Structures are given as C-alpha cells and as structure tokens.
Amino acid sequence: MLVRVQSGAPNSRFGFFPMLLFPLLIVLALVAIALSWLLTVIGGTVIDLNAVLGAVALVVGVIAVAALSLSRQRAEEEERSA
Numbered sequence: 001m002l003v004r005v006q007s008g009a010p011n012s013r014f015g016f017f018p019m020l021l022f023p024l025l026i027v028l029a030l031v032a033i034a035l036s037w038l039l040t041v042i043g044g045t046v047i048d049l050n051a052v053l054g055a056v057a058l059v060v061g062v063i064a065v066a067a068l069s070l071s072r073q074r075a076e077e078e079e080r081s082a
Helices: 017-043 049-081
Strands: none
Touching: 017 049
C-alpha cells in the first residue's frame, strides 16, 4: 500500500508554509511579548499582555484555519482528478 504525504513537501502547492507555521507562531508571540514590554518600559504605558497575546492568537488562528481549509480543498481536488 502506497501512501503519499504532501503536507509541507517542497513540491507542494504551499511550499514550506505548513512546516514554517508553528515556528512562525512562536516568533510572533515572542515579538508581541517583547513589544509589550518595550512599550511599557519606554513609554510608561501599561499594555495588557493578555490583550496583545489574544490578538496574536486570533490572527494566527485565522491563518491556520485558512491554510488547513486550502489544504483540504486541494486534497479533495486531487482525489477527484485521480
């Protein structure tokens, strides 16, 4: 039985995007934390870290859902053409 896995493969439609998604999420969260801390230290303005992380999580969630739905749609198209 031959199983073909193309998620994140270099020759797939999305390139390396699925493989880079989670490291990108980690970097975005760290940037949000650093930016919140920097604005608090420099400006004296207290920014709610939970709000910043919530906004980052919302954006990341939308990107992840879009990537998964596109991947599922592509898999269905491949099944129909096969």
